[in-house]
Amino acid sequence: MSARRLALAGAALLALSACGPSPMDPRRQIGANPYLPPIHQYLVPPMHVAKVIGWGDAKPDVAPGLRIEALATGLHNPRSVYTLPNGDVLIVESGAPPTVVNRPKEIVMKWVEDRAHGPIVPGNRILLVREGPNGAAGPPTVFIDHLHSPFGVVLVGNDLYVADTDAVLRFPYQTGETQITAHGVKLCDLPGGPIDHHWTKSLTASPDGTKLYASVGSNSNITENGIGAELGRAAVWEIDRATGAHRLYATGLRNPNGLQFEPQTHVLWAVVNERDELGPDLVPDYMTSVKDGGFYGWPYSYFGHHLDPRVRPQRPDLVARAIVPDYALSSHVAPLGLVFDTGTNLPAAYHGGAFVGEHGSWDRSVMNGYKVVFIPFANGRPAGMAQDVVTGFLKSQNEVHGRPVALALDASGALLIADDVGNAVWRVTGPSS
Amino acid sequence: MTLENPQSTARIGGRPIHPMLVPVPIVCFTATLLTDIAYWRTANMQWANMSAWFLDVGLIVAIFVVIAGLIDFFGDRRIRALRQVWVHGLGNGLALILSIWNAFVHTRDAYTSVVPTGLILSVLVVLILAVTVWNGWSMVYRHGVGVRPEPRP
Numbered sequence: 001m002s003a004r005r006l007a008l009a010g011a012a013l014l015a016l017s018a019c020g021p022s023p024m025d026p027r028r029q030i031g032a033n034p035y036l037p038p039i040h041q042y043l044v045p046p047m048h049v050a051k052v053i054g055w056g057d058a059k060p061d062v063a064p065g066l067r068i069e070a071l072a073t074g075l076h077n078p079r080s081v082y083t084l085p086n087g088d089v090l091i092v093e094s095g096a097p098p099t100v101v102n103r104p105k106e107i108v109m110k111w112v113e114d115r116a117h118g119p120i121v122p123g124n125r126i127l128l129v130r131e132g133p134n135g136a137a138g139p140p141t142v143f144i145d146h147l148h149s150p151f152g153v154v155l156v157g158n159d160l161y162v163a164d165t166d167a168v169l170r171f172p173y174q175t176g177e178t179q180i181t182a183h184g185v186k187l188c189d190l191p192g193g194p195i196d197h198h199w200t201k202s203l204t205a206s207p208d209g210t211k212l213y214a215s216v217g218s219n220s221n222i223t224e225n226g227i228g229a230e231l232g233r234a235a236v237w238e239i240d241r242a243t244g245a246h247r248l249y250a251t252g253l254r255n256p257n258g259l260q261f262e263p264q265t266h267v268l269w270a271v272v273n274e275r276d277e278l279g280p281d282l283v284p285d286y287m288t289s290v291k292d293g294g295f296y297g298w299p300y301s302y303f304g305h306h307l308d309p310r311v312r313p314q315r316p317d318l319v320a321r322a323i324v325p326d327y328a329l330s331s332h333v334a335p336l337g338l339v340f341d342t343g344t345n346l347p348a349a350y351h352g353g354a355f356v357g358e359h360g361s362w363d364r365s366v367m368n369g370y371k372v373v374f375i376p377f378a379n380g381r382p383a384g385m386a387q388d389v390v391t392g393f394l395k396s397q398n399e400v401h402g403r404p405v406a407l408a409l410d411a412s413g414a415l416l417i418a419d420d421v422g423n424a425v426w427r428v429t430g431p432s433s
Numbered sequence: 434m435t436l437e438n439p440q441s442t443a444r445i446g447g448r449p450i451h452p453m454l455v456p457v458p459i460v461c462f463t464a465t466l467l468t469d470i471a472y473w474r475t476a477n478m479q480w481a482n483m484s485a486w487f488l489d490v491g492l493i494v495a496i497f498v499v500i501a502g503l504i505d506f507f508g509d510r511r512i513r514a515l516r517q518v519w520v521h522g523l524g525n526g527l528a529l530i531l532s533i534w535n536a537f538v539h540t541r542d543a544y545t546s547v548v549p550t551g552l553i554l555s556v557l558v559v560l561i562l563a564v565t566v567w568n569g570w571s572m573v574y575r576h577g578v579g580v581r582p583e584p585r586p
Contacts, residue, residue, distance in 0.1 A: 103485040
């Protein structure tokens with residue numbers, strides 16, 4: 001009975017949402033100059049999530065010249081991966097922190113989100129996998145337990161930093177250790193609950209190791225929780241490693257993730273999830289270099305000076321200096337992972353370019369994302385069209401095997417992909433390894 | 434000559450259900466207009482959130498108000514004979530449709546969840562209610578709809 005009522009409600013919503021424009025070819029929105037259609041504000045946005053069916057014996061498809069195997073399976077919402085200097089791979093299992101309901105809409109949104117993430121209860125811990133000659137030498141073991149919606153990890157010397165959703169913690173680490181039982185020491189608070197809309201905090205360290213960079217996503221789609229909830233958010237924080245003092249390194253980045261230094265120019269890059277509910281092809285998510293003191297538009301404008309009518313009061317002073325992001329990835333692909341190919345495992349064509357993990361859309365009638373793409377780089381800048389590297393996460397428009405999240409390279413230079421609803425970590429290698 | 438009033442069919446313990454429940458959507462939709470105006474003037478999201486709750490609570494209770502009202506309408510021919518009843522029913526039906534539309538508009542995020550479409554719809558609904566509520570009072574206080582007849586001396 002309740003299933004039938006839900007189906008009826010779903011059908012009614014579909015009928016209403018069918019009033020929107022039909023999605024266009026995402027390739028028109030990839031690159032430095034994406035086509036931006038007029039704004040369309042829905043009566044009911046098309047909420048389209050696929051049923052999670054897991055992988056079974058299947059695995060993702062890879063581009064010619066590549067191979068893929070699971071490094072670990074049977075996980076509990078693995079969202080990010082990190083390789084230690086001795087080759088051990090850390091897998092961060094994590095789920096969204098509890099949140100508050102401010103208005104009736106959020107009850108429906110929560111239901112849709114739960115459906116998109118499958119039935120597995122997420123871990124809040126970090127696992128360790130030791131790699132053998134061909135993948136994992138054994139099953140993952142618990143490395144650090146009892147974390148609070150962790151995401152980013154970075155090692156500087158013997159200090160292992162973990163970005164929980166509400167703090168950066170420091171753990172002591174000795175090479176070869178397989179478990180840390182010491183309690184983390186808080187280096188710095190990060191904006192967390194009670195509202196914690198975009199909760200994944202990615203983390204990296206400056207090349208000289210003196211600073212940490214943490215990404216802090218916005219606390220709303222477009223300020224609907226009030227501008228006061230956005231203090232310190234939609235930003236990249238620079239945190240002094242010695243003192244824990246922080247400053248806002250860049251702002252106006254709605255939900256930045258995948259902080260990485262580009263290997264040739266040592267410039268900080270991020271992938272950013274842009275705003276929803278302006279149409280199936282607005283606003284394109286993007287990859288961008290992150291400039292010190294830069295403002296990238298959110299919430300007042302997108303892709304430079306395109307005003308968002310939903311924000312009051314407006315801030316023409318900020319919009320005037322909004323930076324146009326470097327490279328659009330097309331709309332609602334939800335990029336959450338970024339890594340530059342600095343290894344020798346993968347074919348030479350990938351060397352120096354960027355891999356991006358696209359978690360996939362939930363508010364577009366035709367799915368977008370659900371794959372790992374590659375963007376070639378030349379002289380530290382994107383140079384060419386994005387190419388599909390790992391696909392097959394979507395079985396159909398209504399069934400999904402898995403969803404890629406954060407990326408890393410392992411010690412051999414193979415590409416690692418955290419797959420949160422597929423509950424696996426995938427390892428992509430070149431033909432010779 | 435009979436003094437009997439048109440009687441309510443949907444009753445609890447002899448008390449008509451429709452007038453018991455009808456204040457809830459009337460108050461909710463009127464409050465929506467007030468909180469919409471407050472949001473429009475201040476851009477403080479608290480007011481827009483309150484509008485969304487008022488609208489949804491008003492709509493849920495309105496379902497029962499409509500059911501009780503239709504039962505009364507079909508339950509007594511003398512009710513259907515009153516001209517006010519038709520204005521009352523059709524007007525409230527229109528107000529309800531506009532309020533459903535308004536509830537969807539209020540699911541948008543931030544400013545355009547209220548301004549301008551939501552605010553305009555809230556004004557229209559209250560204007561319609563001013564007429565239909567007046568009609569409703571005429572039905573009860575002038576035509577005695579649902580009022581128990583005077584005991585005969």
